[in-house]
Amino acid sequence: xxxxxxxxxxxxxxxxxxxxxxxxxxxxxxxxxxxxxxxxxxxxxxxxxxxxxxxxxxxxxxxxxxxxxxxxxxxxxxxxxx
Numbered sequence: 815x816x817x818x819x820x821x822x823x824x825x826x827x828x829x830x831x832x833x834x835x836x837x838x839x840x841x842x843x844x845x846x847x848x849x850x851x852x853x854x855x856x857x858x859x860x861x862x863x864x865x866x867x868x869x870x871x872x873x874x875x876x877x878x879x880x881x882x883x884x885x886x887x888x889x890x891x892x893x894x895x896x
Contacts, residue, residue, distance in 0.1 A: 820847055821855065821862035825872065829894055837875065837893035863892045870895060 824843040832838070840859035844852035847859075864883040866872040874883040875891045883890055 817847065817855070817858055818862060818865075821859050822866055825859075825862055825866060825892055829872065829892065834894055837891035839889070839891060843892075860890070863890070866892075 821843050824846040825838065825840075828838045828842050828846065829836070840856060840863055841852060843862065844855035844859040848855060860883050863872060863874050867874050867883060871894075872892050873880050873895050874886065875881060875893060876886050876888065881890065
C-alpha cells in the first residue's frame, strides 16, 4: 500500500477509535505508519489530512478553528467534521 493511502487510512482508524469530539495530531498517523521514521512522514501526514478534509471526511484545526492545512503554519489537529 502506498504511504499516502496508508496515512489516510491511519487517520481514519485513529479517529474511529476515539470519541467523536476527540482529535488527533498528524504525527499520530505518521507514528502508526512508521514508529521509527515518523518525523520524515510529517509533510505526508499533513497532506493526507488535507486530502481527507477536501473530501469532507475530516476537519483540520488550529487553536480550535478550522484551517486549510496547506497554508497553516505550526501544529494542527485533525477531527471529524462538526
